[in-house]
Amino acid sequence: xxxxxxxxxxxxxxxxxxxxxxxxxxxxxxxxxxxxxxxxxxxxxxxxxxxxxxxxxxxxxxxxxxxxxxxxxxxxxxxxxxxxxxxxxxxxxxxxxxxxxxxxxxxxxxx
Amino acid sequence: xxxxxxxxxxxxxxxxxxxxxxxxxxxxxxxxxxxxxxxxxxxxxxxxxxxxxxxxxxxxxxxxxxxxxxxxxxxxxxxxxxxxxxxxxxxxxxxxxxxxxxxxxxxxxxxxxx
Numbered sequence: 001x002x003x004x005x006x007x008x009x010x011x012x013x014x015x016x017x018x019x020x021x022x023x024x025x026x027x028x029x030x031x032x033x034x035x036x037x038x039x040x041x042x043x044x045x046x047x048x049x050x051x052x053x054x055x056x057x058x059x060x061x062x063x064x065x066x067x068x069x070x071x072x073x074x075x076x077x078x079x080x081x082x083x084x085x086x087x088x089x090x091x092x093x094x095x096x097x098x099x100x101x102x103x104x105x106x107x108x109x110x111x
Numbered sequence: 112x113x114x115x116x117x118x119x120x121x122x123x124x125x126x127x128x129x130x131x132x133x134x135x136x137x138x139x140x141x142x143x144x145x146x147x148x149x150x151x152x153x154x155x156x157x158x159x160x161x162x163x164x165x166x167x168x169x170x171x172x173x174x175x176x177x178x179x180x181x182x183x184x185x186x187x188x189x190x191x192x193x194x195x196x197x198x199x200x201x202x203x204x205x206x207x208x209x210x211x212x213x214x215x216x217x218x219x220x221x222x223x224x225x
Contacts, residue, residue, distance in 0.1 A: 043115075045216070104153050
Protein backbone atom coordinates (compact mmCIF):
# COMPACT_ATOMS: atom_id res chain seq x y z
CA UNK A 1 0.00 0.00 0.00
CA UNK A 2 0.88 3.65 -0.01
CA UNK A 3 3.54 4.46 2.54
CA UNK A 4 6.35 6.76 3.54
CA UNK A 5 9.73 5.77 4.89
CA UNK A 6 11.90 8.37 6.50
CA UNK A 7 15.32 8.44 8.03
CA UNK A 8 15.44 7.14 11.55
CA UNK A 9 16.54 9.50 14.24
CA UNK A 10 17.47 10.97 16.42
CA UNK A 11 19.65 13.43 14.55
CA UNK A 12 21.92 15.72 16.55
CA UNK A 13 23.68 18.63 14.88
CA UNK A 14 25.61 21.67 15.90
CA UNK A 15 24.19 25.09 15.12
CA UNK A 16 24.85 26.21 11.52
CA UNK A 17 25.39 22.62 10.32
CA UNK A 18 23.78 21.32 7.13
CA UNK A 19 20.69 19.18 7.55
CA UNK A 20 19.34 16.38 5.40
CA UNK A 21 16.45 14.15 6.45
CA UNK A 22 15.73 11.45 3.89
CA UNK A 23 12.21 10.52 2.86
CA UNK A 24 11.09 8.01 0.24
CA UNK A 25 7.59 7.01 -0.67
CA UNK A 26 5.62 4.19 -2.26
CA UNK A 27 2.39 5.10 -4.00
CA UNK A 28 0.21 3.69 -6.72
CA UNK A 29 -0.65 7.09 -8.12
CA UNK A 30 0.82 10.57 -8.08
CA UNK A 31 0.73 11.84 -4.52
CA UNK A 32 1.23 15.28 -3.09
CA UNK A 33 4.12 15.31 -0.67
CA UNK A 34 4.51 17.23 2.56
CA UNK A 35 6.85 17.90 5.42
CA UNK A 36 5.32 18.69 8.78
CA UNK A 37 7.12 19.82 11.95
CA UNK A 38 6.03 19.12 15.51
CA UNK A 39 7.47 21.18 18.34
CA UNK A 40 7.27 19.81 21.89
CA UNK A 41 3.73 19.84 23.23
CA UNK A 42 2.25 21.16 20.01
CA UNK A 43 0.35 19.83 17.03
CA UNK A 44 1.75 19.27 13.57
CA UNK A 45 2.49 22.35 11.49
CA UNK A 46 2.87 22.28 7.75
CA UNK A 47 6.45 23.15 6.84
CA UNK A 48 6.36 22.79 3.06
CA UNK A 49 4.72 20.84 0.26
CA UNK A 50 5.06 19.83 -3.38
CA UNK A 51 2.22 18.64 -5.56
CA UNK A 52 3.96 17.31 -8.67
CA UNK A 53 7.26 15.96 -9.93
CA UNK A 54 10.20 18.39 -9.88
CA UNK A 55 8.34 20.87 -7.69
CA UNK A 56 10.44 22.36 -4.92
CA UNK A 57 8.76 23.29 -1.65
CA UNK A 58 10.50 25.80 0.58
CA UNK A 59 9.83 27.61 3.84
CA UNK A 60 11.92 29.09 6.66
CA UNK A 61 15.15 28.05 4.94
CA UNK A 62 14.01 24.43 4.50
CA UNK A 63 13.70 22.92 1.03
CA UNK A 64 12.56 19.64 -0.47
CA UNK A 65 12.30 18.61 -4.12
CA UNK A 66 9.75 16.07 -5.40
CA UNK A 67 11.84 13.47 -7.23
CA UNK A 68 9.61 11.06 -9.11
CA UNK A 69 12.49 9.02 -10.53
CA UNK A 70 13.82 8.20 -7.07
CA UNK A 71 10.42 8.48 -5.29
CA UNK A 72 12.03 10.80 -2.78
CA UNK A 73 11.32 14.08 -1.01
CA UNK A 74 14.38 14.74 1.13
CA UNK A 75 14.31 17.70 3.51
CA UNK A 76 17.34 20.02 3.57
CA UNK A 77 18.46 23.16 5.34
CA UNK A 78 21.78 24.85 4.85
CA UNK A 79 22.30 26.16 8.36
CA UNK A 80 20.21 24.87 11.26
CA UNK A 81 19.41 26.83 14.40
CA UNK A 82 18.65 25.70 17.93
CA UNK A 83 15.04 26.73 17.33
CA UNK A 84 14.78 24.09 14.57
CA UNK A 85 14.89 21.34 17.20
CA UNK A 86 11.67 19.38 16.69
CA UNK A 87 10.27 16.21 15.16
CA UNK A 88 9.90 16.25 11.38
CA UNK A 89 7.34 14.12 9.54
CA UNK A 90 7.25 13.33 5.86
CA UNK A 91 3.78 12.59 4.48
CA UNK A 92 1.94 11.85 1.28
CA UNK A 93 -1.63 12.36 0.22
CA UNK A 94 -3.51 10.69 -2.63
CA UNK A 95 -6.85 11.74 -4.05
CA UNK A 96 -7.37 14.38 -1.40
CA UNK A 97 -8.09 11.75 1.19
CA UNK A 98 -6.16 10.61 4.20
CA UNK A 99 -2.51 11.35 4.58
CA UNK A 100 0.14 8.72 5.27
CA UNK A 101 2.95 9.76 7.56
CA UNK A 102 6.45 8.52 8.20
CA UNK A 103 7.48 7.66 11.73
CA UNK A 104 9.13 11.03 12.27
CA UNK A 105 12.74 12.13 12.74
CA UNK A 106 13.73 13.93 15.91
CA UNK A 107 16.23 16.71 15.33
CA UNK A 108 18.23 18.25 18.15
CA UNK A 109 20.41 21.26 17.39
CA UNK A 110 23.04 22.14 19.97
CA UNK A 111 24.49 25.64 20.37
CA UNK B 112 -9.76 32.22 12.25
CA UNK B 113 -8.35 30.43 15.28
CA UNK B 114 -7.36 27.28 13.43
CA UNK B 115 -8.38 23.77 14.43
CA UNK B 116 -9.38 23.50 18.09
CA UNK B 117 -9.48 20.33 20.14
CA UNK B 118 -10.91 19.80 23.58
CA UNK B 119 -9.77 18.67 26.06
CA UNK B 120 -5.99 18.94 25.73
CA UNK B 121 -5.45 16.14 28.19
CA UNK B 122 -7.69 13.38 29.50
CA UNK B 123 -6.87 10.77 32.11
CA UNK B 124 -9.42 8.03 32.51
CA UNK B 125 -9.73 4.67 34.18
CA UNK B 126 -9.83 1.56 32.08
CA UNK B 127 -13.36 0.67 31.10
CA UNK B 128 -14.67 4.23 31.13
CA UNK B 129 -16.02 6.05 28.09
CA UNK B 130 -14.40 9.24 26.81
CA UNK B 131 -15.44 11.80 24.22
CA UNK B 132 -13.24 14.32 22.43
CA UNK B 133 -14.33 17.32 20.43
CA UNK B 134 -12.82 18.95 17.37
CA UNK B 135 -13.76 22.31 15.86
CA UNK B 136 -12.27 22.62 12.37
CA UNK B 137 -11.48 25.76 10.44
CA UNK B 138 -14.92 27.12 9.62
CA UNK B 139 -14.71 27.06 5.84
CA UNK B 140 -13.18 23.57 5.67
CA UNK B 141 -15.58 20.83 4.65
CA UNK B 142 -13.28 17.88 5.37
CA UNK B 143 -12.41 16.74 8.85
CA UNK B 144 -9.98 13.97 9.79
CA UNK B 145 -9.14 12.06 12.94
CA UNK B 146 -5.71 10.56 13.52
CA UNK B 147 -4.05 8.70 16.35
CA UNK B 148 -0.41 9.23 17.24
CA UNK B 149 1.51 7.03 19.62
CA UNK B 150 4.89 7.85 21.09
CA UNK B 151 7.65 7.81 18.51
CA UNK B 152 5.31 7.28 15.60
CA UNK B 153 3.68 9.39 12.96
CA UNK B 154 -0.06 10.02 12.96
CA UNK B 155 -2.22 7.10 11.78
CA UNK B 156 -5.43 7.79 9.94
CA UNK B 157 -8.64 6.81 11.73
CA UNK B 158 -11.52 8.33 9.79
CA UNK B 159 -12.65 11.34 7.81
CA UNK B 160 -15.79 13.29 7.07
CA UNK B 161 -16.83 15.38 4.15
CA UNK B 162 -19.45 17.71 5.55
CA UNK B 163 -21.57 15.46 7.77
CA UNK B 164 -20.89 12.23 5.88
CA UNK B 165 -18.31 9.81 7.24
CA UNK B 166 -16.65 8.63 4.04
CA UNK B 167 -13.84 6.40 5.19
CA UNK B 168 -12.85 4.47 8.30
CA UNK B 169 -9.54 2.79 8.97
CA UNK B 170 -9.45 -0.77 10.23
CA UNK B 171 -7.75 0.78 13.27
CA UNK B 172 -11.17 2.13 14.24
CA UNK B 173 -12.56 -0.74 16.27
CA UNK B 174 -16.21 -1.11 17.26
CA UNK B 175 -15.45 0.73 20.49
CA UNK B 176 -14.69 3.89 18.53
CA UNK B 177 -17.34 6.09 16.99
CA UNK B 178 -17.08 9.48 15.36
CA UNK B 179 -19.79 11.92 14.39
CA UNK B 180 -20.09 15.23 12.65
CA UNK B 181 -23.82 15.87 12.89
CA UNK B 182 -24.06 19.32 11.33
CA UNK B 183 -20.96 19.24 9.21
CA UNK B 184 -19.12 21.55 11.57
CA UNK B 185 -17.59 20.21 14.80
CA UNK B 186 -16.92 16.53 15.31
CA UNK B 187 -16.77 14.20 18.28
CA UNK B 188 -14.76 11.03 18.74
CA UNK B 189 -16.00 8.66 21.41
CA UNK B 190 -14.12 5.68 22.79
CA UNK B 191 -16.17 3.21 24.79
CA UNK B 192 -14.77 0.82 27.38
CA UNK B 193 -11.30 2.31 27.14
CA UNK B 194 -8.25 0.05 27.26
CA UNK B 195 -4.67 0.89 28.14
CA UNK B 196 -3.75 0.45 24.49
CA UNK B 197 -5.97 3.39 23.64
CA UNK B 198 -3.51 5.74 25.34
CA UNK B 199 -2.28 8.06 22.60
CA UNK B 200 -2.54 11.54 21.17
CA UNK B 201 -5.72 11.97 19.13
CA UNK B 202 -5.29 14.55 16.40
CA UNK B 203 -7.93 16.30 14.38
CA UNK B 204 -7.27 17.99 11.06
CA UNK B 205 -9.34 19.80 8.45
CA UNK B 206 -9.04 20.77 4.82
CA UNK B 207 -11.09 22.03 1.90
CA UNK B 208 -11.89 19.91 -1.15
CA UNK B 209 -10.88 21.13 -4.55
CA UNK B 210 -7.64 22.65 -3.35
CA UNK B 211 -4.07 21.48 -2.90
CA UNK B 212 -4.33 22.57 0.67
CA UNK B 213 -2.59 20.40 3.21
CA UNK B 214 -4.43 19.25 6.27
CA UNK B 215 -4.35 21.77 9.10
CA UNK B 216 -3.91 20.05 12.44
CA UNK B 217 -5.12 20.85 15.90
CA UNK B 218 -2.92 20.50 18.97
CA UNK B 219 -4.44 17.17 19.85
CA UNK B 220 -6.01 15.49 22.86
CA UNK B 221 -3.64 13.35 24.88
CA UNK B 222 -5.47 10.36 26.36
CA UNK B 223 -4.00 8.36 29.21
CA UNK B 224 -5.85 5.23 30.30
CA UNK B 225 -4.83 4.01 33.76
